[in-house]
Amino acid sequence: MKKLINNPRSVVVESLSGLVRLNPHLRLLEGTRTVVDAGAAGRGTVAVLSGGGAGHEPAHAGFVGPGMLTGAVSGEVFTSPSVDDVLVGIRAVDSGAGVLLVVKNYTGDRLNFGLAAEIARADGIDVRMVVVADDVALGESVDHAGHRGIAGTVLVHKVAGAAAAAGLGLDAVADAAQRASGGLATMGVALGSCTVPAAGTPSFELGGEEVEWGLGIHGEQGVERSGVSSASETVDRLLTACLAAGRAAEGQPVALLVNNLGGSSAMEVSVVTDAALSWLQARGVTVARAWSGAFLTAMEMPGVSLSVVAVDEDLLGYLDAPVRTAAWPTGSGEINQSPSLAAPVAESAAREGSELSGPGRFILEAVLEALERAEPELTAMDQQVGDGDLGHSLERGARTVREEGAALPARPDRLLRRISALARRSIGGTSGPLYAVFLLKASEALHGIEEPQAGDWARALTRGLEGIQDLGGARPGDRTMLDALAPAAGALADAADQPLATALRASAEAARSGAEATADMAPRMGRSSYAGDRVRGHVDPGAWAVHLWLAAAAQAAATVDATVDVEPSARPS
Numbered sequence: 001m002k003k004l005i006n007n008p009r010s011v012v013v014e015s016l017s018g019l020v021r022l023n024p025h026l027r028l029l030e031g032t033r034t035v036v037d038a039g040a041a042g043r044g045t046v047a048v049l050s051g052g053g054a055g056h057e058p059a060h061a062g063f064v065g066p067g068m069l070t071g072a073v074s075g076e077v078f079t080s081p082s083v084d085d086v087l088v089g090i091r092a093v094d095s096g097a098g099v100l101l102v103v104k105n106y107t108g109d110r111l112n113f114g115l116a117a118e119i120a121r122a123d124g125i126d127v128r129m130v131v132v133a134d135d136v137a138l139g140e141s142v143d144h145a146g147h148r149g150i151a152g153t154v155l156v157h158k159v160a161g162a163a164a165a166a167g168l169g170l171d172a173v174a175d176a177a178q179r180a181s182g183g184l185a186t187m188g189v190a191l192g193s194c195t196v197p198a199a200g201t202p203s204f205e206l207g208g209e210e211v212e213w214g215l216g217i218h219g220e221q222g223v224e225r226s227g228v229s230s231a232s233e234t235v236d237r238l239l240t241a242c243l244a245a246g247r248a249a250e251g252q253p254v255a256l257l258v259n260n261l262g263g264s265s266a267m268e269v270s271v272v273t274d275a276a277l278s279w280l281q282a283r284g285v286t287v288a289r290a291w292s293g294a295f296l297t298a299m300e301m302p303g304v305s306l307s308v309v310a311v312d313e314d315l316l317g318y319l320d321a322p323v324r325t326a327a328w329p330t331g332s333g334e335i336n337q338s339p340s341l342a343a344p345v346a347e348s349a350a351r352e353g354s355e356l357s358g359p360g361r362f363i364l365e366a367v368l369e370a371l372e373r374a375e376p377e378l379t380a381m382d383q384q385v386g387d388g389d390l391g392h393s394l395e396r397g398a399r400t401v402r403e404e405g406a407a408l409p410a411r412p413d414r415l416l417r418r419i420s421a422l423a424r425r426s427i428g429g430t431s432g433p434l435y436a437v438f439l440l441k442a443s444e445a446l447h448g449i450e451e452p453q454a455g456d457w458a459r460a461l462t463r464g465l466e467g468i469q470d471l472g473g474a475r476p477g478d479r480t481m482l483d484a485l486a487p488a489a490g491a492l493a494d495a496a497d498q499p500l501a502t503a504l505r506a507s508a509e510a511a512r513s514g515a516e517a518t519a520d521m522a523p524r525m526g527r528s529s530y531a532g533d534r535v536r537g538h539v540d541p542g543a544w545a546v547h548l549w550l551a552a553a554a555q556a557a558a559t560v561d562a563t564v565d566v567e568p569s570a571r572p573s
Helices: 011-021 083-093 107-122 153-165 170-182 231-244 266-282 313-320 358-373 375-385 390-407 412-426 431-445 454-472 482-494 500-520 541-561
Strands: 026-028 034-037 047-054 071-077 099-104 127-132 184-190 210-213 224-227 254-260 287-293 303-310
Touching: 011 026, 011 034, 011 047, 011 071, 034 083, 047 083, 047 107, 047 153, 071 083, 083 099, 083 107, 099 107, 099 153, 099 170, 107 127, 127 153, 127 170, 153 170, 153 254, 153 313, 170 184, 170 313, 184 231, 231 266, 231 303, 254 266, 254 313, 266 287, 266 303, 287 313, 358 375, 358 390, 358 412, 358 541, 375 390, 375 541, 390 412, 390 431, 390 541, 412 431, 431 454, 454 482, 454 500, 482 500, 482 541, 500 541
Parallel strands: 047 071, 047 099, 099 127, 254 287
Antiparallel strands: 026 034, 034 071, 184 210, 184 303, 210 224, 254 303
């Protein structure tokens, strides 16, 4: 187990302490795991108390504050707080207007919160309890224990807290919470497990290509295991189950909650959010509000849950009401109805003179094909020394140029300038701007030349590598693409009086030698510079890519010329 904690026995209190110390409106009751809103006592409004086991952060304490929860009672990780813990919480938050308990439908929570409520009533505190059972994964097959309460509970917290802040009485606050709970449906999917600190081992095991559908928030077994699906396919299954539960009337608007179970990246959650909004829109469901993020997690479990709650004007008003908490999103939750804006065109893509054809197109096609074919090779090489994106980036750039088709101009300077624009838009990472400036500067060297000879191309190559040096700051010897480009430009200049195919062959061979020499160089630029001596013995993939496209150009020129034979290159060992 690898976790940034001090001791499993103190992790909950230390976690709550860290939260409270950054939020001046919160207080941690001494000797407890209960967090309360420090200013609630003076408001004289209904108190809303929730809680459960720890490990679901930011729930529940992250939602304590004006407009939401008055307090949150925590147990140990994935363990319900005791009756006495809950009773202390009830007494701490009661200001005389009564206390509403919002409880997830797990046996331990229901029993402990329920008994604490009975004791509090006997002591004269007016207490109501709303049990949330939003999990629809099990359909109608659940036993007498009923549906579980999971991430959608946070929406009930929001509604109840807003109703209380509006000054409603206890019965009205409980009614609003119950209406939200009754129209709420949630289902989740996990891509992996989680580890309870005290246990030290994952709560369950999943195969490398398996997911678990409909699991509980403590890692309880779900309804099915299957292979990994795309985000859109995952959303389809989750939302189909939510709507099939029938908790929202036909045509009724809904609010959507996309919940990160704890271990999924923000990128993945945004992809799921986009897919969920598109799915609902395609089926004519009006999404009045939507939020995404980590609301109620299961430690570091990778996965998501989707919640939909039927809303009317009153419930929507409660969801919109302002709050001051550590974890509720600051955004309005409103759906952007105009998410796209036409991008300004950087430059005219209109055709400039005749279109590229004949030998020029043949050589260009050979270069593009070589880069597309080399994607796995360059990716593997880059994974050894960098972030592994070079092969995909150059393949994407080559594909973009190929798709340009007839729009590519024939005159070499205009052609290189056009490819430069395509490169900067389509090639990611550092390679995009470096290839873009290389091609831009090379085009300047060929300005006005209709049929460049080997010497002209040598000057273009030299001007291009100077552009890379000026923009990126690298120099030959820094273990970059320049270590292939510099000798290639020199060899091309030395062979300026030779046929183009012969000169290109010499240039490609020099690029190969320069690239292979990078295996013995210490990295001083780029991602590989962070790896230090671990990259020694590996050829720089950027330099090798230069050799590959030069070799492809030389081979194609030789085919056109039919006088020079150039053997294709093999990847260095």
